Every structure is written in structure tokens, then in C-alpha cells.
Amino acid sequence: MSDYTKLTSFGPVPEGFIWGTATAAHQIEGGNTNTDWWRFEHTEGTGTKESSGDACDSFNRWREDLQLVKDMGLDAYRFSIEWARIEPADGEFSTVALDHYKEIMETARGMGLKNVVTFHHFTTPLWLADMGGWTNPVIVEKFARYCDVAVKHFGEFIDVACTINEPNMVAWIGYDLGAFPPGHKGDMDSFRTATKNFAAAHRAARPVLKAGPGDFPVGITVAISDTRFHLDGDRNGPETSPFDLPEDFPGAEHKWLMVDAYLEAAEGDDFVGVQTYSTHHVGPDGQQLPHPEGQRVTQMGWPFSPAAIGNTVRYAAAKSGLPVIVTENGVAATDDADRVEYISVALTALREAMNDGVDVRGYFYWSLLDNFEWASGFAPFFGLTKVDLKTFARSPKPSSAYYASLVASSR
Numbered sequence: 001m002s003d004y005t006k007l008t009s010f011g012p013v014p015e016g017f018i019w020g021t022a023t024a025a026h027q028i029e030g031g032n033t034n035t036d037w038w039r040f041e042h043t044e045g046t047g048t049k050e051s052s053g054d055a056c057d058s059f060n061r062w063r064e065d066l067q068l069v070k071d072m073g074l075d076a077y078r079f080s081i082e083w084a085r086i087e088p089a090d091g092e093f094s095t096v097a098l099d100h101y102k103e104i105m106e107t108a109r110g111m112g113l114k115n116v117v118t119f120h121h122f123t124t125p126l127w128l129a130d131m132g133g134w135t136n137p138v139i140v141e142k143f144a145r146y147c148d149v150a151v152k153h154f155g156e157f158i159d160v161a162c163t164i165n166e167p168n169m170v171a172w173i174g175y176d177l178g179a180f181p182p183g184h185k186g187d188m189d190s191f192r193t194a195t196k197n198f199a200a201a202h203r204a205a206r207p208v209l210k211a212g213p214g215d216f217p218v219g220i221t222v223a224i225s226d227t228r229f230h231l232d233g234d235r236n237g238p239e240t241s242p243f244d245l246p247e248d249f250p251g252a253e254h255k256w257l258m259v260d261a262y263l264e265a266a267e268g269d270d271f272v273g274v275q276t277y278s279t280h281h282v283g284p285d286g287q288q289l290p291h292p293e294g295q296r297v298t299q300m301g302w303p304f305s306p307a308a309i310g311n312t313v314r315y316a317a318a319k320s321g322l323p324v325i326v327t328e329n330g331v332a333a334t335d336d337a338d339r340v341e342y343i344s345v346a347l348t349a350l351r352e353a354m355n356d357g358v359d360v361r362g363y364f365y366w367s368l369l370d371n372f373e374w375a376s377g378f379a380p381f382f383g384l385t386k387v388d389l390k391t392f393a394r395s396p397k398p399s400s401a402y403y404a405s406l407v408a409s410s411r
Contacts, residue, residue: 004341004344004345006340006341006344007343007344007345007347007348007406008405008409009406009409009410010347010351010406010407010409010410011351011409011410012410012411013410014361016361017360017361017362017410018075018076018114018116018160018325018361018362018363018364019074019075019076019362019363019364019407019410020069020074020075020076020077020078020114020116020362020363020364020365021069021072021074021077021078021364021365021366021367021368021384021403022077022078022079022116022327022328022364022365022366022367022368023058023065023077023078023079023080023367023368023369023371024079024080024118024121024122024165024371025079025080025081025082025085025121025123026038026052026055026080026082026121026122026123026372027052027055027056027367027371027372027373027374028055028056028058028065028369028371028372029055029056029057029058029059029082030052030053030054030055030056030057030058030059031053031054031055031059032052032055032082032084032085032123034084034085034088034125034126035082035084035123035124035125035126035129036123036124036125036126036129036133036181036182037052037122037123037181037374038051038052038126039126039129039181040180040181040182040183043183046179046183046375047179047375048374048375048377049375049376049377049379050377050378052372054389054392055371055372056369056370056371056372056387056389056392057392058369059100061392061394062104063107064394065077065368065369065394066104066107066108066111066113067111068368068369068384068385068394068396068400069113069368070111070112070113071396071404072384072400072401072403072404072407073404073407073408074113074404074407075113075114076113076114076115076116076159076160076362076364077108077113077114077115077116077368078116078117078118078160078162078327078364079104079115079116079117079118080117080118080119080120080121080165081101081117081118081119081150082097082123083119083120083123083124083125083146084123084124084125084126085097085100086098086101086146086149086150087125087146087149088125088127089127090127090128090142093149098149098150098153098154099153101150101154102153102154102157105117105154105157105158106157108157109157114159114160115157115158115159115160116159116160116161116162116327116364117158117160117161117162118161118162118163118164118165118221119143119146119147119150119161119162119163119164119205120143120163120164120165120167121165122165122166122169122170122180122374124139124181128142129181129182133181133182133194134170134171134174134193134194134197134198135175135190135193135194135197136197137197137200139197139201140197140200140201140204141204143201143204143205144201144204144205144208147163147205147208147209148208148212151208151209151211151212151213151214152212152213155209155212155213155214155216156213156214157214158214158216159216160216160217160219160271160325160362161209161216161217161218161219162219162220162221162273162327163201163202163205163206163209163218163219163220164198164201164202164205164220164221165221165275165327166221166222166223166275167194167195167198167199167202167220167222167262168195168198168222168223168257168258168259168261168262169223170194170198171191171194171195171198171257172191172257172258174194175187175188175190175191175194176188176191179375180374180375191257192257195257195261198262198265199261199262199264199265202220202262202265202266203265205218206218206268206269217269217270217271218269218270219266219269219270219271219272219273219322219325220262220265220266220269220272220273221272221273221274221275221327221328222259222262222263222266222272222273222274222275222316223275223276224259224274224275224276224312224315224316225276225277225278225279225280225308225312226276226278226279226280226305226307226308226309226311226312227242227255227279227280227281227282228240228241228279228280228281228282229241229242229245229249229251229281229282229283229284230281230282230283230284230289231249231283231284232284233283233284233289235281235289235290235292236292239281242255242259242315243315243318249284250284250285250286251282251283251284251285251286251287252286253286254285254286255286259319260319263316263319263320266320266322267320267321269320269322270322270323271322271323271324271325271361272316272317272320272322272323272324272325273324273325273326273327273328274309274312274313274316274324274325274326274327275326275327275328275329275366276308276309276312276313276326276328276329277298277300277302277308277328277329277330277331278298278302278303278304278305278308279303279305279307279308279311280302280303291303298331298332298333298338299332299333299334299379299380299381300332300373300376300380304331304338304342306331306341306342306343306344306345306346306349307345307346307348307349308346308349309326309329309346309349309350309353310349310350310352310353311349313326313350313353313358313360314353314356314358317358317359317360323359323360323361324358324359324360324361325360325361325362325363325364326350326360326362326363326364327362327364328364328366329346329363329364329365329366330342330343330365330366330367330382331382332373332380332381332382333381334381336397336398336399337398339384339397339399340398340399340402343365343399343402343403343406344402347363347406350363365384365403366382367382367383367384368383368384368385369383369384369385369387369394370382370383370385370386370387371383371387383397384396384397384399384400384403385397385400
């Protein structure tokens with residue numbers, strides 16, 4: 001463990017600040033067979049380590065999950081609804097699925113918890129994936145229609161709406177790196193097209209959600225790494241901040257596709273969701289530079305850099321002009337002491353940014369549960385709660401009590 005001063009109090013937060021934790025449907029529900037991800041998991045050669053299978057059985061055990069959130073003294077639970085369950089075929093909507101998610105929201109409200117609802121978290125229905133998914137512009141209208149049906153069914157129980165979770169990761173990893181569906185590698189034309197369609201889908205969904213029952217803020221969530229640019233290509237050389245990059249540097253398009261396209265699409269939103277896990281050093285072409293020998297890394301192989309969130313909220317707020325909600329921030333670690341350290345340092349950095357005037361309106365730790373971490377399977381442990389994958393028993397870790405103590409200190 002590095003030398004750090006453990007945070008014992010976060011201090012008072014502004015009125016309306018939301019403390020929470022987060023999950024995603026495909027990662028915890030189980031049996032989510034009608035998605036592009038389920039097929040990807042079961043296709044030889046994709047590199048996915050294992051099937052999501054029953055996951056954490058949260059489709060049935062969601063009440064236990066809500067109780068975990070309540071027991072920590074948090075304000076809110078951020079979770080996603082599954083498009084493939086709600087619309088299993090083009091234009092065919094499941095009242096049973098809609099009622100299922102409505103019951104979760106009603107129960108959460110009854111427990112005094114806010115519902116922070118994400119409408120798309122990485123997974124796309126198979127029928128739509130087979131039409132070209134995010135490279136087919138028809139998806140913009142399809143997504144808006146799905147949001148319209150959903151919000152009319154349970155909009156009155158939504159407290160915050162996130163249209164799309166990390167579209168930049170879906171587009172980049174799916175069409176350039178090949179580790180997400182549809183598994184394309186180096187397909188820059190599709191990367192660009194998917195980015196365009198994601199931005200358009202968000203803009204189309206926003207007025208639909210605003211028009212439905214309920215009165216809640218709407219935003220998009222973006223994965224933003226704390227990126228240090230080395231324009232001379234030397235990992236140990238001088239750094240250029242994202243604010244100071246020349247517009248014509250070779251990696252400018254990659255940076256725009258990864259972050260700025262979505263901060264521009266967020267114009268007119270109520271907030272922007274920032275999701276940060278690490279610091280990365282990149283060269284002039286936008287590609288990550290190798291870690292130095294001895295670099296402390298997480299289970300994901302990312303640099304252990306919890307203070308990164310302080311820089312990314314500053315960037316997102318400055319570039320978008322919007323209030324920020326940290327909709328995801330966390331660490332994959334086998335030793336829960338590392339998670340405590342991560343939370344401590346991250347919230348210290350967040351407090352410093354807030355003290356400097358950044359309008360931060362909430363913080364959600366990722367994740368409530370150890371769960372299915374996409375291509376990496378169940379091995380990375382992001383959760384505040386351990387889950388036995390055979391019995392599905394939930395066991396809160398010491399980090400959950402530590403996080404709860406910091407939340408209590410802000411009251």
C-alpha cells in the first residue's frame with residue numbers, strides 16, 4: 001500500500017448532492033440471452049473469458065441489492081434497464097419486463113432511495129444488432145421509441161436519467177479494438193459512424209424523456225481517463241494537458257471521438273456523467289504508452305491512480321459547461337484494503353475539485369457487487385459486496401462500511 005493519509009471525513013456537501021453506487025443489468029441480472037453481448041460471450045475467438053450466465057441473479061434478488069444500498073446510508077441506486085428484455089423484437093414491447101423495472105423503482109422509492117436509471121448500458125438487442133447496430137442510423141429512431149415506451153410506463157419513479165452509458169467505450173472497443181461486440185478491429189469508418197449515431201441517439205432521447213411523466217434531470221455518461229499527452233512520444237518527457245493540446249496534433253481525432261464528441265452532444269443537458277478509473281499516458285498518435293517497470297496496477301492492468309477523478313471532473317465541467325455527476329468511479333482489487341485506499345484518495349481529489357469551484361452534484365461508486373466484468377469475466381472484483389456465484393449470497397466488504405462512514409460524515 002502506498003503512503004497516504006486516510007480520509008476520515010468528506011465534509012458537508014451542497015444541498016441535493018447524491019451519494020450512491022451503481023450496477024448494470026447485463027452484469028448482474030443473469031440470463032440476459034437476447035443481446036449482442038450474450039452472443040459475443042458464446043462466440044469462439046472473441047476473447048471473452050466466460051459467459052455471464054446467471055451473473056449475480058439480480059433479476060430475482062434485486063430486493064437484496066436495494067437493501068445493501070439502503071444499509072450503507074446512500075441516497076441512490078444507479079442501475080440500468082435492459083432494452084432487450086423490454087423490446088425483445090422490433091416494435092414488440094414486454095409489459096412484464098416494464099412492470100419488473102417499475103416494481104424495482106417503486107420499492108426503491110418506498111425505501112427512501114432515488115432511482116438513477118440508465119437506458120442503455122453496453123448491450124443492444126440481437127434484432128437490432130443484426131440490422132447493423134450502432135452503425136445503422138435507424139438505431140437513433142429505435143432508441144428514442146424505446147425510451148418513449150419506457151418513460152411512459154415508469155417515468156414518475158425516475159429521479160435521474162442517464163441515456164447511454166459510456167458510448168465512447170462501446171464504439172471504440174467494439175469497432176477499433178475488437179474486444180466488445182461486434183468485434184471489429186481497426187474499423188475506423190464504423191467507429192466514426194457509431195460515434196455519430198450514439199450522439200444523435202442521445203440528443204433524440206433527451207426531449208422524449210423530458211416529455212414523459214416525471215420531472216428529472218437527463219444526461220449522458222462518458223468514460224474519461226485522466227490523460228497525459230506526451231507529444232514527443234517520450235513517456236518520461238514533458239506532459240501536455242488536454243486543455244493545451246494543439247488542434248492539429250496527430251491524435252486529435254481520436255481524442256474527439258473518445259471524449260469531446262460526447263461533451264458537445266451534452267449541450268442542453270442537465271448534467272454530464274463522468275466515469276473515471278485511472279490515469280493514462282499517451283503519445284502524439286493518441287495511443288497509450290507502455291507503463292514503466294514497477295508501475296502499480298489494478299486487476300484490470302490499469303495504473304492505480306485514484307486521484308484521477310479530480311482532473312477529469314475539471315475537464316468535463318470546463319468543456320461542457322454543465323454540472324457533473326460522478327456516475328462511476330472505482331477499482332478492481334483482490335485486497336479490499338486497496339479499495340479503501342482508492343476511495344479515500346479519490347474522494348480527497350474530488351473534494352479538492354469541489355473546493356476549487358467545480359459543480360459536482362453526486363458520486364457513485366462502481367460497483368455495488370462483484371459482477372460480470374464483460375470480456376474479463378468474473379475475476380475482476382470492483383464490488384463493495386462479495387457475491388458467491390453458486391449460492392448468490394451477498395457479503396458486504398469492509399470498504400462498504402468505510403464508504404458509508406464518509407457518506408455519513410457529509411450529512
